[in-house]
Amino acid sequence: MDISIVVPLYNEEESLPELMAWIDKVMSANKFSYEVVFVDDGSNDASWEVITKLRETYSAVKGIKFRRNYGKSAALNVGFDAVQGDVVITMDADLQDSPDEIPALYKRIKEENYDLVSGWKAKRYDPITKTVPTKLFNAATRKMSGIQLNDFNCGLKAYRLDVVKTIEVYGEMHRYIPVIAKWAGFTKIGEQIVEHRARKYGTTKFGLSRFINGFLDLLTIFFVGKFGKRPMHFFGAIGALSVFIGTLMAIWLIAVKLYHIAWGSAYREVTDQPLFYLALTAVIIGTQLFLAGFVGELVTRNAVERNTYLIEKEIN
Missing domain, CATH: 1.10.287 (Helix Hairpins)
Structure with missing residues (x-):
């Protein structure tokens, strides 16, 4: 299988049909064999019912549903356990990430031999309450990790399969996956400018608690990565x-x-x-x-x- 796409989601029933149709169009146009693993992080809307119906239309659809909301990191970790494709793509379910970026990300992993390629939303459509904390996190993470990425928290990323099978993601550490990958020995990490779209349905899940937890998780990654065994x-x-x-x-x-x-x-x-x-x-x-x-x-x-x-x- 060429590509596995992991889509963590929470209360995104309106966007899922459009997202899946868009993914299928891109995959078919590029003749990729693929699977899409939707991980429902305890949604309380009809997201799971929508995923079930999508499975009837698209054989590539797979679904995992949590009993309660555990967070994006947990959803990604479970999704990583389930995938089988040579290249693994992660993207958000809110249509702010464009499936049209997938072929270019796939090419950089397969042809340029990157371990991980992270998207960079150079032009963002998020509110200032989200963009300012993100810039602070990016600056702090660059300083502490030595990885020169502009957007660590971009949901649109591409990985070699052995990367996602090796790393473990928990807490709020999904935003620091490039750092986790580096500590695991996957040092060829690249970046690619990707399109960021305005949210079409629903509301953002960003809150102040994620800002605080994210900072604490950054310290945890730095300490465990450097002194975990000593x-x-x-x-x-x-x-x-x-x-x-x-x-x-x-x-x-x-x-x-x-x-x-x-x-x-x-x-x-x-x-x-x-x-x-x-x-x-x-x-x-x-x-x-x-x-x-x-x-x-x-x-x-x-x-x-x-x-x-x-x-x-x-x-x-």
Whole structure:
């Protein structure tokens, strides 16, 4: 099979027939063998009934329905488990992503050997409450990940099959899939300008909570990707530095006290100095961080996947 298309959706009953007809037209014109996996993320409208009817018309349609709303990341992860095509395309169900972009994305994966190609909506039709947070996220993600993409959160992306079969997406991490792919060893990541269309049906699902959760997930990806198998390198280093600074401050206070005693001059008690309590706090916090690193190492060493590594090629 040439292409698998994963479409996560939530309350998009009006757009689904038009989207599927458009996808089928593009696939037929380019003679692609394909499947479309609709993942209904607990919709409370008639989306699932529409998917069921589409299956009667289009044999390429497959559907998965959640019992409740889990979020886009969960929908994508389940969709990735189900696909079989050589190239996997993800797109939103609201008709803001154009199926006409699929052939060009497919070509870049197959002919230019990219692991992942992310769409870039250079011209957007979203409200400012969505575009401004998106720009902030993109800037922060570029800085932390080193991946030079303009639009990490674009729903229209293309992947090689082994990429989606390797990565795991959860929380709000769908917006950082290129980062997850990079940490998994898929480093050939490209970008392509794609058309962004104004929403035709329904309303946006964007809210303030996604802004907050997205930022927290970015920190999670950065930490787990870099220190997931060696937590002591993170907690231990900070803890040791904190203990070292606290100890230096304590030694300084004691040395100054002894100096004044030797010369017979008056000086406040060590415990009367604000610096003493700062030193004590630094030592306590450093010790706790160090212990956190040890606990993290114990958990990691007992984890089922502690020695699971991604092997690209092997000769026996």
